[in-house]
Amino acid sequence: GAVVSQHPSWVICKSGTSVKIECRSLDFQATTMFWYRQFPKQSLMLMATSNEGSKATYEQGVEKDKFLINHASLTLSTLTVTSAHPEDSSFYICSANSMGSGGANEQFFGPGTRLTVL
């Protein structure tokens, strides 16, 4: 199946710094990628839809100036958490769509990036 990678796997940073997380589709092109956030013992919540070559679409309640998304190519989307604070500590997961068998869109998820802000 299609493979999506994320880098880094985990990161610890000081409050006030910015952190960039990369999401790559390794063996397919993805015009659309998605960024999710998962707090401990909770489900995944969609943050934004990343569109190649255009601005990201953010879900209600997600600050676009704080979570900067860049989808510079068909295989790479980046999420930058600006001026990170402890409440931004979470598990961030990206996904990309690939056409599965029978024509149904199937999302392939990256392994996630655990962000801890001290």
Added chain:
Amino acid sequence: SQQGEEDPQALSIQEGENATMNCSYKTSINNLQWYRQNSGRGLVHLILIRSNEREKHSGRLRVTLDTSKKSSSLLITASRAADTASYFCAYSGGYQKVTFGTGTKLQVIP
């Protein structure tokens, strides 16, 4: 909120028993998928069922979909300790956007 509800929230069973998890959603869907997540790890795709399908099998997994009731179930037969994980349903109504259910935490006791 359009987030799907899953029940039970947590389930503990003995190895060899069957585990059933249910997912209810609120919108019309094109397809519904089930994922597994081991603690602190990424998601593993288990199975996808389209809106015109009622049942699908994959190994020890059986998924049903009832679009009239806006619900789906995941059955894991002959459970193993390695099945211990959180299970999420995720559904898509179009525009590729996927909404996740609240999840069921399954513990299989050896």
